[in-house]
Amino acid sequence: MNKDQNTGALDLKSLFWAERISMKMLRYFYVASHCQSFTQAAEQLHISKSPLSAQMRELESVLGVKLFNREQRSIQLTAAGFLLREQCQSIFNVMESSINQVTQYARQSQGLLRLGIVSSVFWAGFGYACQQLKFEFPKIQFEFIEQSPQQQKVALFNNEIDIGFVRYADTLDISPLESCNLYCEPMCVALSDKHSLSKHKQLCLTDLANEKFVMMSQKNSASAQLVVNHCIKAGFIPTLVQEVVEPMTLMNVIESREGISIVPQSFSRQSWQHIRFVDLKQQINAHICAVYNPQKMTPEKQSLIQSIHLFMNSDASKVALS
Template identity: 30%
Template structure:
């Protein structure tokens, strides 16, 4: 018995006319009659009473109609669900990021994706960058959002959005009167810094200082950018922070842009090349989002 037999049977059962059923199915009447006869032969039961004037379902035909209808509905549902999974409209998406990245537009992107693809469950995991890369390789997460640079050749790197680095300092600091500050003007400052040992981004910022002519005097090191702002507010130094940190400034702390060419804090997406349809859908939504969003 094939699905074709069930579809032909349902058409005849609903039309109670072989001619009308054949027209509905887009087939000629003799092959349709043959398929119904084959089905009755396989079931060893007559499904229709036929004469020149009318077609009626037998008692067995009535019972089989209910079963056939349910089977075809399940098949259609399975096909639709499979198609939706293939389009990335159903599933689970595990994203990893850091707290400082979440201060930017990522939350808005996730909210829009959930509205557009509501049957995908999005789970956000906050973890250090190096742990994110390990989690990608272990297939514990699908996409990592972090600040570059990243040097893993086995993972795909794609720009999510551009961001600059600025300096956070106390409002009473002499340099705070300037709209923009030369990085080299910070040579004599005490710095609170991201933990250099654990952060490629922190090492990059340190290299930028060295290229500007000085080795930064790092007095305190923390894991997250928003912790830097608390230390700046306490008067423990100045901090090089992503532009998104402006949204988290403490009282008495100001953000000032750096004179170009300034260090960058671009956020990248990191993912495996053999990603799922759900990941592909999210990547497409991300690319579209940042084409229209600042």
């Protein structure tokens, strides 16, 4: 048989397997192999037990090997079953990688970058930086996706965003993700203008020991825990009366005299009619940072991060915020 005939035979064989064994069949097998029970696997796959069992028998028939030792209430993998489970993981990894490469190529060819953001970054000059990006990168379309810091980390792992923008506290212990500072700012005390401490020019954390605190949700952001840790270091555990999700809600609660908070200094640049911002003696970082997956970093993304850093720290940005 000549080379062309060999190639044709291989193609026919590959076509045979492709028609008989589907990705769904392999996924069913993979779940069943870990559950060691068709009943549990069916529940996890949201199907009934009968079609799952039928699919596994079909898979064994096509491969010509026994994959399971079936007992009354459980199933055990045979040696061939263990081998197939290992190969399934490799197949799934290759498929996921291939799909990610194709979608990433499509985005790059279309000039699309997806940026995860927390809304408060716009109060620190991020909005001005975004305006300048349109001139700096005219061929790139930017998609801004508002997400909590925790959601951004998950989205980076799942290749759903290209770069995230969060506060300093959410860059601690994020390996294998990496981060870099874009804009440095401290935290300060935010309180009602009717509060007895509102006339002070500077406050220590110990001055706040008996106050009621309002904070951002600790589930969504690490900034609240960073504040708590600093309070504990100062000798007290803050009394938390309310957690909120949105910075705007936080400021409205403070304005209603329901508590005080420790917030990024850039919050003071907004117009709040009945809120005072007082400097904090202790340094608590609230830097705005870029978070990214180093394995998926490109020169284009690096250039974008550098440009945002320059724009946010420029004199023009300060004028725009004044």
